[in-house]
Amino acid sequence: MRLEEAKQIIEQTLPEKRYIHTLGVVETAIQLAQQNGVSKEQAALAAMLHDYAKYRNVSYMRTIAVELGLDDLLMYDDELLHAPIGAELVKRELGIEDASIYQAIANHTTGAPNMPLLDQVIFVADAIEPNRNYPGVEQLRQIAQKDLTQAVIATLVQTIEFLCKKQTVIFPLTIETYNAFVAEKRKGTVL
Ligand SMILES: [Fe+2]
Ligand SMILES: [Fe+2]
Incomplete structure (x- = not known):
């Protein structure tokens, strides 16, 4: 599917505010993607489609989650x-048959341990796009300009802190992703 075609579908599918977020x-x-040697085409298409199901009926999504064996998800938000x-x-x-795009969309909220650079690009872009406005977003943008993987960690910290402050349950995959990325980073650090 061409980007322009996906854009039209998303414009018709999402409310205006979410469509503007998507373009961001x-x-x-x-x-x-350009800064990190990731395919620009894959990144653009995954980004365009990342919130495709955002406004779908929840019970319909829960049914599909069971079909896919994602029963764990049903206990969380x-x-x-x-x-x-x-x-x-x-x-x-x-x-859309591209497995990389499938995975990048699937991982965009929780992240996943060892997620590839395309997934990292979408995960971070979702958090820092120009229409986002929350305390700390500017710092995340600066980190993302220098080090994508560090920006993944910083985004996870931001998310986990936010959920902790609200005393909301945290999906284990988010914590697992944080642990995996921090452990990986530590391995690469000269002590
Ligand atoms: Fe989303
Ligand atoms: Fe989003």
Whole structure:
């Protein structure tokens, strides 16, 4: 699917505010892709489609989660569903067969240990796109300009801190992703 075609579908699918957010993610993802040797085409398409299922009926998404064997998800915030279910619906409904794009969409909310650079680009772009405005976002943008993987860690810290302050349950994969990235970084550090 061409980017322009995906853009039209997303414009018709999402409310205006979320569509504007999506265009911001596309812009940032293209930039981060270029800086990190990631395919610009894959990054742009994954970014364009990343919130495809954001406004889908929750019980419908829960049904698909069970079909996919993602029963774990059902015990956590419904907000988590739109990432893995979005990946599946982009495949089923839009015929996107690229497994890398599927994975980048599926991982965009929680992250995943060892996620490849494309997934990191989408994960970080979603958090720092120009329309995002929350305390700490400027610092994340600066980190992302220098070191994408460090920006993944900083985004996870931000998310985990936010959830802790609200005393909300944290999906284990988010913690696992944090642990994996920090451990990997430590291995690469000269002590
Ligand atoms: Fe999302
Ligand atoms: Fe998003």
